[in-house]
Amino acid sequence: MSYLDTTKDIYKDAALTPNVGLCCTTNPIWELPGLKIPKIMQEMNYGCGSTVHPRDLTNNPKILYVGVGGGMELLQFAYFSRQKNGVVGVDVVDEMLEASKINFEEAEKLNPWFKSEFVDLRKGDALALPLEDNSIDVAAQNCLFNIFKEDDLKAAISEMYRVLKPHGRLVMSDPTCEQPMNEALRNDERLRALCLSGSIPIKDYVKLLTDAGFGTIEIRARKPYRVLNPKHYNTEELIYIESIEVAAIKDPMPKDGPCIFSGRAAIYFGDTEYFDDGKGHILFKNQPLAICDKTANALKNLQRDDLYISESTWHYDGGGCC
Incomplete structure (x- = not known):
């Protein structure tokens, strides 16, 4: 069984039985006028930050969110879009897609402005997105890309770049780690699926984005996330993990190199x-x-x-x- 199969199994279980301890479900929830988030969505908020930024979401953008979780960020994106199929949610786990669909029915009861048809849920893989080239204004993923090993990570970023329109933006939240990790941790499939052992240094993360062609990178936040300690993990030293929120913009690459903020x-x-x-x-x-x-x-x-x-x-x- 591959590490991706392990990931699917973990998130299948998390879809069937919400796992409040999985990833960073304690993050503050956006408080927006007229937006009520069902409790079940909050319990299934399997992310390490937020990818919803109002300044990205002007002029009725077409939005893609990969790795739907319980649907909370999809609902937040729909708050700014409010159009049929304005938000596309892609996930490889059938059970997660079904759970999100049910959660959106609950969201309709709490939010008079919301209709489930605002969100287009699709079965699909981050490594081969079921979307056309240059069709998305804002793409997002939260605590997903860190699960991938290097070749798959490059493929996932390339796919996001492909589906974005010129000057479109990829908004991400992911764990990062500046310390080296031993191979035992790196190859622990469960820890990778739990958004821990796939963490890489920020400069390496940014280089993967610029290598894919993104000409502008914005690092919007850098926050404490997790600690791996020798008592509970296979490591001889304490490892400190942070989460970052980043936007990669599909601007032309400047002749003198990318603009990294x-x-x-x-x-x-x-x-x-x-x-x-x-x-x-x-x-x-x-x-x-x-x-x-x-x-x-x-x-x-x-x-x-x-x-x-x-x-x-x-x-x-x-x-x-x-």
């Missing part, structure tokens, strides 16, 4: 009203400007004594240099 900013504090670097970046006096890592390094190399360049905060919420 990791929460850095530049502040000009010189004698004139503003500073212009001659490359499209104008910094007004004492007004912080969000900048990508590439621009941060270029400004640092100027070695000016009237520019402050911050380190990465791992929190980016839009705007800035590009």
Whole structure:
């Protein structure tokens, strides 16, 4: 049995009997006017963050969500879409699709604005999505891609890139880990399915996205997630795992490399009203400007004594240099 079969079995069981301890079901739930989330959806919130960001969801986007869980994020996406088949939910586990369908019937009772037809549930694999090229505005996955081993992960990212429209965005939440893990942990199929042993460093995660062609990357949040300790896991040292929320945008790849926003900013504090670097970046006096890592390094190399360049905060919420 492959690691993907193990994953299917675990989430089949989680569909039939909600597992409150599986993944990070204690995350705060979006409180939006007129949105009521059924308790069963909250119990089946098998994710490690959120992929629902209102600024991604303007102008009635066509939305794809892969790995439907109990349907909570699909319902949240439908809140912003409110059109027939405006949100497509794809899952490889029949039982999870059926559970979500039942949960949406409950959501209809609690939310007068919601109709189950807003969500198009489809049986499908993240490695071969049942969608046409360039057909989706916003694609999302929550705590799914970390389950995949490298070749499958590359295939899943490539599929998301394929179905997105130009300038569409892939919004993700996944565990990451900066420490090395031993092979015993890496090859533990159950721990991988539980969103633990597939965690990789952020720089490797970002490189997989840019290698797939995404020209802009936004790291929107970086938060504590789990600890693997020697007493309970096959490791000689304590391993700290974080979760990150990332958006990868299908922008053209710049000639000088991707724009990666990791929460850095530049502040000009010189004698004139503003500073212009001659490359499209104008910094007004004492007004912080969000900048990508590439621009941060270029400004640092100027070695000016009237520019402050911050380190990465791992929190980016839009705007800035590009």
